[in-house]
Amino acid sequence: MLLCPCVRCSHTVEEQWIRRMSEHQSAPEQLAAGKSQARMPVLCSSCSEKRAVLKRPKTGHSLCKACFFWAFEEEVHRTIVAAKLFRPGETVGIAASGGKDSTVLAHVMKLLNERHSYGLELMLISVDEGITGYRDDSLETVKRNQQQYELPLKIVSYEELYGWTMDAIVKQVGLKNNCTFCGVFRRQALDRGAVMLKVDKICTGHNADDVAETVLMNILRGDIARLRRCTAISTASEGDGVVPRCKPLKYAYEKEIVLYAYFKKLDYFSTECIYSPNAYRGYARTFLKDLESIRPSSIMDIIHSGENLSVREGVKMPVQGTCSRCGYISSQALCKSCVLLEGLNRGLPKLGIGKHHRLHEKILSQQPLTEREKRKLKSVDF
């Protein structure tokens, strides 16, 4: 559990959010009264009957539990309908990691599937990266979810797909660029799992905070191609071997997901990946959290900005092709995971980090690399 950073109290971060939000709903009344009186119970602004128990981080309204659940679920439903994410009769794989996003996603998808008769067949797909102390615990949560929601489950692991676990990778690569490996491998692992289960679509639990962070990160990294694509709610669906992915929770704030899970008493695993503190994404995340504290609508504002960006003509964009070794989609001759794997297997961990396009042909044709190239690729900074 994420403990309060003050180190003295023993509350978790989520409990503090919820406590603060329940307290806030009575503050305006106190101010209006002038002096301290007995707290007037604030009524829910939606049904105006029951007492409000929380304040929505997204809009600031005070709601009772039932109205909040309804509003949250209805928003996801509207998103799904407006973006035409699913068609009746499809098999949908829910990418489940055991964390709060995927647990809430599984719960809401099952609920909406029944309530609005989507006609979907749902299953859970989980990826085992091989991080001791983090992933094996969260996988237990996924197995419990499977029993609670009565959905079939498939677990794919890095070990069986690539022959490497994240722990082994970090030993070779170090603590700085390992998120690249994990992310690239996981994407392919999800697709492989989806093909094995024969699903038509995958849905992931990316929330509004994730999308906003990604927009910021792509600007900081100067990745114009990703910047254009990252606010799309679903990926392109052509090509075989490619299962389209979508984000039904795209407009749900992370804090609201926590509130939902807390009040519904959903069972989830909440620890950060032990390798994540040094990731570059951490900077974007801190910035986003600060922005949210200044103006809560910033998250939606950033997503709105990202959706309205347009790229000038004449800017070079990558073209989608296929990897010549494994057949997966790729914009280069070799797909990223093949390059990364090659680097790991040869003991040259920096092969996938940075731009070494010219070396791809050498690798493809199995030519040996020169000593100088080898030295450059081997250097790892911890």
Place this chain on the structure above:
Amino acid sequence: MCQVEEEYHEQLERVDTPSASKKCVKCKEELAAVVIRAGDAYCRNCFRESFIHKFRAMLGKTRVIFPGEKVLLAVSGGPSSCSMLSQVQEGVSQNAHKKLRFLPGIVYIDEGGALGQHKEMRQKTTSELCDMFRSTSFPFYILPLEQVLDLPGSVLTPSPPSDQPGSAYKAAVDLFLQSGGSGSDGKAEEQECVSPPAVQESHTRLLQQLIGSAQTLTAKQDLLNTLRQHLLVHTARTRGYSKLMLGDSCTRLAVKLLTSISLGRGAQLAQDTGFSDCRYGDVIVVRPMREYSAKEIAYYNHMFKVPSVVIPNLDTKTADKASIQRLTQSFVTKLQADFPSTVSTIYRTGEKLQTAGGSSSSSSAAEDAQRCVLCVCGLDTAAEEASALQATLISEQLSRSSVPVKPEPHSPVGQCCSSERPCGGSEGASDCCRSSRHPEAIELRSLLCYSCRRTVGDMSSVAHLPQYVLSEAQRRQNRSAMKEQISEFLLDDADENH
């Protein structure tokens, strides 16, 4: 014992301090005087040359400024704009190599009223700047921000540009050369200077009320920027200047880019941070200092004694999280310290973006009804299916009462919409959701772009906005009401341009 008398036979080993023994990377002869980036050490002359060259190259390759044109330099007193002023001064002077061939003027906007500064403080600053401007012998105008309250509504509508399409640059240069060069320099003209008129107390109070009605510092700063921009454009228009030069440096623009994204101005990014901004039609805003990092400018000003004045801003000496602009600035500066390529990466990303909905040439033909009333950029509030805007409207609607509790006397739409019929489709209908909170805001919201809506939403009362904004909004409202009445008789969709 003291070892002064001793002599050492061998040379003492000295640690090789890189800066002392490094040669300039450009001329490779002289010792380096300044290191801009890691590995880029220049001597004084090479640095000066490259600095000046960058400025000329910026103006030259974009070919936006025509010879003989009147260009207004907006100087804020800070290092960046004073550096720009000194570059222009050098470039226009007689003995410059390849003289710059436009006619500059200077404008300074005194914002002391909005910041609550004392009269003496304001006068001191303006007199310092007055002396600086006088020495340049360009015409200069010093205006208090209070004048923004008296602007006409035409400031908010883009005027058609004077006929100077881009392809005619070569022709304009030839024409200029044929006419024997600029006619007006060489003569000791009467330097036109407009000193600040006596500012009325009531105006200052109105201005402070306006800024004070914005409840967050973010909204205050946004509003102040908008007002300043309007006054600059108005000055340029009335005095016959067709170009306005701003002194934004690369660092400042990178911060501005991130801030714009955070405020929801993604659609207007190219105009906010690009080299040329055509949203006002006849006055084009250019940013020639956009390739200089703040560090370079600081070094140059220090080494070549460019004068500048320190003038406080709304967010001076505030905490990091006081406003979005302040937070972004500290974020970028801190990140730049750890990753030195941050600012240039952000800048390059911004360069690759363009205004949503086509190039800027089509924007001048757009109806003014499609423009935001405050920032004069195209509206980006068409709530399409599955967009962030639509999601926000739905959330608002779902969190509000679905059953009317008591009749709201001042809401013209009456009962709020029921939950079955989503009213999150168009902006007009969505206003009824907010009617109970801001009755006057109904008129304004549909005329504003996404981020200006947020700014105005942070204001306690819209009535404090300057008269020209409110009357322009009223005018557009009337026009669209008129258009609705006669819509069935109009043959074309497009209205004629004003």
